Amino acid sequence: MTDGTQDTDGTDAEASAQRTSIGARRNPATAEAIRLAATEILAEKGYAGFSVEAVARRARAGKPTIYRWWPSKAELLLDVYHRQKTGMPEPDTGSLVEDLTIYLDALLRIWRETPSGTVFRSLIAEAQTDSAAARALRTYLDQRLDQSAAMIRRARTRGEISETVDPLLAMELVTSLAWTRLVTDRLDMETAAVRAAVSLFVESWRA
Amino acid sequence: MTDGTQDTDGTDAEASAQRTSIGARRNPATAEAIRLAATEILAEKGYAGFSVEAVARRARAGKPTIYRWWPSKAELLLDVYHRQKTGMPEPDTGSLVEDLTIYLDALLRIWRETPSGTVFRSLIAEAQTDSAAARALRTYLDQRLDQSAAMIRRARTRGEISETVDPLLAMELVTSLAWTRLVTDRLDMETAAVRAAVSLFVESWRA
Numbered sequence: 306m307t308d309g310t311q312d313t314d315g316t317d318a319e320a321s322a323q324r325t326s327i328g329a330r331r332n333p334a335t336a337e338a339i340r341l342a343a344t345e346i347l348a349e350k351g352y353a354g355f356s357v358e359a360v361a362r363r364a365r366a367g368k369p370t371i372y373r374w375w376p377s378k379a380e381l382l383l384d385v386y387h388r389q390k391t392g393m394p395e396p397d398t399g400s401l402v403e404d405l406t407i408y409l410d411a412l413l414r415i416w417r418e419t420p421s422g423t424v425f426r427s428l429i430a431e432a433q434t435d436s437a438a439a440r441a442l443r444t445y446l447d448q449r450l451d452q453s454a455a456m457i458r459r460a461r462t463r464g465e466i467s468e469t470v471d472p473l474l475a476m477e478l479v480t481s482l483a484w485t486r487l488v489t490d491r492l493d494m495e496t497a498a499v500r501a502a503v504s505l506f507v508e509s510w511r512a
Numbered sequence: 513m514t515d516g517t518q519d520t521d522g523t524d525a526e527a528s529a530q531r532t533s534i535g536a537r538r539n540p541a542t543a544e545a546i547r548l549a550a551t552e553i554l555a556e557k558g559y560a561g562f563s564v565e566a567v568a569r570r571a572r573a574g575k576p577t578i579y580r581w582w583p584s585k586a587e588l589l590l591d592v593y594h595r596q597k598t599g600m601p602e603p604d605t606g607s608l609v610e611d612l613t614i615y616l617d618a619l620l621r622i623w624r625e626t627p628s629g630t631v632f633r634s635l636i637a638e639a640q641t642d643s644a645a646a647r648a649l650r651t652y653l654d655q656r657l658d659q660s661a662a663m664i665r666r667a668r669t670r671g672e673i674s675e676t677v678d679p680l681l682a683m684e685l686v687t688s689l690a691w692t693r694l695v696t697d698r699l700d701m702e703t704a705a706v707r708a709a710v711s712l713f714v715e716s717w718r719a
Contacts, residue, residue: 401717426640429695433637443696466717475712478689485688488636488695489650505682509716510608510673 339364339371343385348420352427355382379441382428387445390421401460405479405503408453410496412483417492429488450476466507478506546571546578550592555627559634562589586648589635594652597628608667612686612710615660617703619690624699636695657683673714685713 342364361368375381396407416422432438454472549571564585568575582588603614623629638645661679
């Protein structure tokens with residue numbers, strides 16, 4: 306209290322409060338109840354009927370509790386969306402064209418065959434006019450690109466592709482095709498067509 | 513009336529009606545008045561205030577007249593959007609990387625610096641839940657891809673890229689990056705970064 310650390314007392318107090326307040330930590334059981342409620346509401350009423358208020362009511366949780374963990378409706382929705390999008394492979398065949406083909410093929414199929422495609426389209430729509438949804442979508446894209454770019458990093462490590470290929474940018478190119486297909490409702494791409502598209506990324510166009 | 517052409521009388525009558533009805537042809541002056549009204553309303557009130565009814569009122573045209581020429585609000589909007597998006601270059605430098613860099617750089621800049629980016633984002637949003645808007649967006653994308661793929665067709669013709677490169681698919685890959693940047697509000701891509709992305713399309717990733 307008598308030295309220079311006094312300057313940081315405010316911060317220390319906040320940190321201390323965070324340490325002692327159990328409420329500030331995510332309680333796994335309640336978080337799961339909220340996710341479950343959100344999942345059910347999304348399945349029953351679709352995106353249009355999805356609201357933090359409706360989720361709070363069904364989960365018997367307070368809205369502030371939900372907002373403490375998911376700062377916006379979009380973040381809660383993306384959490385549920387991502388957990389629902391099971392069955393996404395993490396291929397590691399030793400061939401980048403093969404890995405990306407498996408990945409892209411599965412992504413298009415899951416969007417096509419499960420409600421996840423419609424949910425994600427609704428979220429993209431909301432992100433065009435709602436800034437919180439836009440932020441959540443950007444963060445989600447960043448996280449997904451970082452994770453799926455592992456395919457490209459591995460190809461670099463094994464010397465299959467050049468060290469000059471930026472894994473995140475490369476993964477963004479591949480993912481962008483899927484997003485454009487989703488927002489224009491053209492997900493019906495056969496595996497051979499997916500492979501042709503992936504080849505157009507990885508192989509040279511040069512004559 | 514006594515031979516086999518009787519079967520097609522209905523069709524003939526319709527065709528004849530079309531030939532004699534001047535109203536069924538697009539009157540250039542009135543079409544221009546409608547486009548002008550649509551442009552003004554979009555500038556003044558944005559996408560949210562844009563409706564066929566508002567355009568009809570300002571243009572002193574009937575809604576049926578508008579719908580005869582633009583079957584949906586989305587088609588009228590895309591017509592206006594596209595005409596406003598002036599300054600889009602049609603580069604033909606003799607180098608595909610250069611052409612695509614100029615093209616993509618200009619597209620991102622126009623979306624960033626004029627209201628066209630916001631207008632197109634609103635239209636993409638509407639296309640996620642409105643099937644007429646979705647159809648209009650798909651048709652627009654097809655037309656734009658066909659036109660901009662000329663850069664890739666020329667590169668093929670001059671032997672710069674392989675005959676195996678599908679110009680439409682290749683152009684869709686390039687365009688998809690721009691769309692993803694638009695819908696995630698990340699249009700601030702410097703020319704050098706655009707060139708790096710274009711190079712990742714055209715050059716081989718192979719080590």
